[in-house]
Amino acid sequence: xxxxxxxxxxxxxxxxxxxxxxxxxxxLAGALDAVYGLGPAIAVAAVGLAWALFSWFFSASVVAATAxxxxxxxxxxxxxxxxxxxxxxxxxxxATPQVRMVDDPAPNAFAAGRDPKxxxxxxxxxxxxxxxxxxxxxxxGHEIAHVQHRDVRLMTLVAVLVGVVAxxxxxxxxxxxxxxGRRRGGGNANAIVLAIAIVGLVLAPIAAVLIQMAISRRRExxxxxxxxxxTGDAEGLAxxxxxxxxxxxxxxxTSRSTAHLYIEGxxxxxxxxxxxxxNLFTTHPPLEARIAAxxxxxxxxxx
Amino acid sequence: MVAVIVVVxxxxxxxxxxxxxxxRLVRLRNETEAGWANIDVxxxxxxxxxxxxxxxxxxxxxxxxxxxxxxxxxxxxVAATSAPAxxxxxxxxxxxxxxxxxxxxxxxxxxxxxxxxxxxxxxLTDTEDKIAAARRYYNSxxxxxxxxxxxxxxxxxxGLLGFRAREFxxxxxxxxxxPQASF
Numbered sequence: 001x002x003x004x005x006x007x008x009x010x011x012x013x014x015x016x017x018x019x020x021x022x023x024x025x026x027x028l029a030g031a032l033d034a035v036y037g038l039g040p041a042i043a044v045a046a047v048g049l050a051w052a053l054f055s056w057f058f059s060a061s062v063v064a065a066t067a068x069x070x071x072x073x074x075x076x077x078x079x080x081x082x083x084x085x086x087x088x089x090x091x092x093x094x095a096t097p098q099v100r101m102v103d104d105p106a107p108n109a110f111a112a113g114r115d116p117k118x119x120x121x122x123x124x125x126x127x128x129x130x131x132x133x134x135x136x137x138x139x140x141g142h143e144i145a146h147v148q149h150r151d152v153r154l155m156t157l158v159a160v161l162v163g164v165v166a167x168x169x170x171x172x173x174x175x176x177x178x179x180x181g182r183r184r185g186g187g188n189a190n191a192i193v194l195a196i197a198i199v200g201l202v203l204a205p206i207a208a209v210l211i212q213m214a215i216s217r218r219r220e221x222x223x224x225x226x227x228x229x230x231t232g233d234a235e236g237l238a239x240x241x242x243x244x245x246x247x248x249x250x251x252x253x254t255s256r257s258t259a260h261l262y263i264e265g266x267x268x269x270x271x272x273x274x275x276x277x278x279n280l281f282t283t284h285p286p287l288e289a290r291i292a293a294x295x296x297x298x299x300x301x302x303x
Numbered sequence: 304m305v306a307v308i309v310v311v312x313x314x315x316x317x318x319x320x321x322x323x324x325x326x327r328l329v330r331l332r333n334e335t336e337a338g339w340a341n342i343d344v345x346x347x348x349x350x351x352x353x354x355x356x357x358x359x360x361x362x363x364x365x366x367x368x369x370x371x372x373x374x375x376x377x378x379x380x381v382a383a384t385s386a387p388a389x390x391x392x393x394x395x396x397x398x399x400x401x402x403x404x405x406x407x408x409x410x411x412x413x414x415x416x417x418x419x420x421x422x423x424x425x426x427l428t429d430t431e432d433k434i435a436a437a438r439r440y441y442n443s444x445x446x447x448x449x450x451x452x453x454x455x456x457x458x459x460x461x462g463l464l465g466f467r468a469r470e471f472x473x474x475x476x477x478x479x480x481x482p483q484a485s486f
Binding site: 082085086087089090091092094232 | 338
């Protein structure tokens, strides 16, 4: 698959996603109508759509706030800043993405935003401390490739929509618990049960499906290949991935809604129920497979 | 009646395909132009830094006059050229001259200690890196564009519509050679 095809595919997926989302809101409104009447149903749907539009327009800021990524200046991080600038030029992006940092000792990185002109690249403080110049270039190259491939747009949209769906279901449940549902005669038990069933059973899996749609493993392999092409150094990225694989630390405070954005799946290292859940929704292919693919591209062999 | 419909449909389909093919060439050509603008920005930035650099170095190493002349001339040559290949030669010559200037500067501890000089050196190194990055992008989009206009079916009409092959930003003959069209 060529880059151009991948970009086109991402556009198609974005449209699909929006359609699915609109249908979902419609279904929700229908369910609410059954329980509370038409007024509240329209109100909730309108709030949901308004929130979706708002968070899409400010998606970069919303995701940055969720992940705790603060903007850094060139004076603070000259090396990081220059790498982002240079690789944006090498990739032919129309603008240099904003540079942000997450205060976290675990090395990791991600990019988010609605298009190449409104996006940012974020790295953890741990990444800057752990990686040398070449490896840092590899990681940033991978993120810039995501921006170039328009993966970032789709993945950001997913993060936003998952948030909206969570908000609506939360709202619906609150209405249910705090005195809603009485308008159509006290204790229409069947309708309430129905609503709970719809809210609880439909929303959660759909949120998961949305995430999974965005998390194609091929996307990561392509971003690795694209990043290697931008930097001209597949080995740098492969070394960085090896370091990520060897590092036992896991980034704190990643919510499920942003997990798929990171260069290394952030939810895979813990053990216990959380890890089991993470494996069910593995967001990234295993690092060793990615390293092997890079070794093939660059014609080298890591020790 | 049926024949008319068939003709209309076939013509419409041909027009749609022609439009898509044409748009692709336009997009590729725009990419090469944007790529060239990127190089231009960085070359100008480097040229803007040089007078300041020369003045600073003069303050500590006044007798290295030949070197200053070389740098100044190479800078003027970059500003004067416009064709990509020619400009690449001039740009490489300027990089070489700057490299020698920085090598000579090593012999002057006071110069090296100067904050102004350090800043300029850092800026110039950064600009050299950005020129290299912009060159990589430009050459890759030129490669794609040239291959596209020299491949079938575009080769039949690209010339008529004013799509001309672009020069690489490269001093090397191997890169300057036009790529083989692949069918």
